[in-house]
Amino acid sequence: xxxxxxxxxxxTDLVDDLARSLTPVRRLPGPGxxxxxxxxxxxxxxxxxxxxxxxxxxxxxxxxxxxRYAALCAFLTSACAAFAAFQSSVPGRSPIWALLPLxxxxxxxxxxxxxxxxxxxxxxxNLAEPEELRGCFAFLMSVSLPLxxxxxxxxxxxxxxxxxxxxxxGGLAAAAAAAxxxxxxxxxxxxxxxxxxxxxxVLVVGxxxxxxxxxxxxxxx
Amino acid sequence: xxxxxxxxxxxxxxxxxxEASLRAAMTAAQNGDAAAYRALLRLxxxxxxxxxxxxxxxxxxxxxxxxxxxxxxxxxxxxYDPSRPFLPWLRAxxxxxxxxxLRRAGRRPREVHDxxxxxxxxxxxxxxxxALDVGERGRILAAAVAQLPEGQRQAIEQIALRELxxxxxxxxxxxxxxxxxxxxxxxxxALRTSLSSAKGDTDA
Numbered sequence: 001x002x003x004x005x006x007x008x009x010x011x012t013d014l015v016d017d018l019a020r021s022l023t024p025v026r027r028l029p030g031p032g033x034x035x036x037x038x039x040x041x042x043x044x045x046x047x048x049x050x051x052x053x054x055x056x057x058x059x060x061x062x063x064x065x066x067x068r069y070a071a072l073c074a075f076l077t078s079a080c081a082a083f084a085a086f087q088s089s090v091p092g093r094s095p096i097w098a099l100l101p102l103x104x105x106x107x108x109x110x111x112x113x114x115x116x117x118x119x120x121x122x123x124x125x126n127l128a129e130p131e132e133l134r135g136c137f138a139f140l141m142s143v144s145l146p147l148x149x150x151x152x153x154x155x156x157x158x159x160x161x162x163x164x165x166x167x168x169x170g171g172l173a174a175a176a177a178a179a180x181x182x183x184x185x186x187x188x189x190x191x192x193x194x195x196x197x198x199x200x201x202v203l204v205v206g207x208x209x210x211x212x213x214x215x216x217x218x219x220x221x
Numbered sequence: 222x223x224x225x226x227x228x229x230x231x232x233x234x235x236x237x238x239x240e241a242s243l244r245a246a247m248t249a250a251q252n253g254d255a256a257a258y259r260a261l262l263r264l265x266x267x268x269x270x271x272x273x274x275x276x277x278x279x280x281x282x283x284x285x286x287x288x289x290x291x292x293x294x295x296x297x298x299x300x301y302d303p304s305r306p307f308l309p310w311l312r313a314x315x316x317x318x319x320x321x322x323l324r325r326a327g328r329r330p331r332e333v334h335d336x337x338x339x340x341x342x343x344x345x346x347x348x349x350x351x352a353l354d355v356g357e358r359g360r361i362l363a364a365a366v367a368q369l370p371e372g373q374r375q376a377i378e379q380i381a382l383r384e385l386x387x388x389x390x391x392x393x394x395x396x397x398x399x400x401x402x403x404x405x406x407x408x409x410x411a412l413r414t415s416l417s418s419a420k421g422d423t424d425a
Contacts, residue, residue, distance in 0.1 A: 015259060019262065024252050027303075028300045091317075092310040092314075
């Protein structure tokens, strides 16, 4: 049958093939629900790690306002970045959602930056030593990896039209979640080098996700 | 620009009833209704085509992008939320696939930048004045046929122009097949002579 719209016969054949191969699908839950699932997974991982955590140190650190707010903002950054990643993985949603994690990210960096002054305002604070920083970096990387895999798996269920942006947001969510989970294991209080380690970890994980995750999420290939 | 407006027109927001029917069809497709899905995709093809043209895709690439968009729609159908309008969802996919195609085309070297290839390129279309030439030739042939004797003219009209068989021509004219054959060959000879002399006159 000639195509009335003058389209290639292949288009008509493709429409028939797709209709023939149609199977019912379970509708993807909204980004809000998926973000809640992500936060639940992060908290569950945190709960699983609690038995090996330094709980007395945790309570002491959470008693200090800037450390408490830095931890809270890291968690908020993770949640907002995950929400933005889920939004960007659905066609037709505004790309402006990608800016959502910026405010909590800035606050997180800001509160962590307050720790830079701790050397002067609280000389008795427990500052980081080089091998502890290496441990922190290794912790951030090793926790970010499974979290990134989990998030990429969740994102692959959708159809990200900008895979690199979605994957980079996912990387930010994973790195921020890892930084939140690091709080109970911190052997020291926040310092400038500590902030630097967190930033490097965020950039490395976000960049790696953007590069590698983008390919994993690109479902046109 | 008028042509640009015409291209963009189908991508404009549809009446709410059409949007509602598209939304209902997509919801049915999510539940596995193949007939509704086929009808929906057929409706989508001209819409996608207009959307990708509006993005600047041209020629045969349009059908390629339409196919890629249809495949992505199929793969992404679980992400459609029936509480939201269908067309922005479709447009986002079509525009992204159009941008991908334009980027791919931009990466490929194009011969149009090669001056020699451009100059030597052959235009497949009709030459200017070709229709006038065809008309003129037809007029000259008709005049030459009209000047033939009655029997020869009939033979040429029935056998060469109307493409009848000898039997059919014989039945319609009442002449024998032999007479028709003879008249046909004489007519061809006469036409060859008159047309070649007419050509000679024109050239002169």
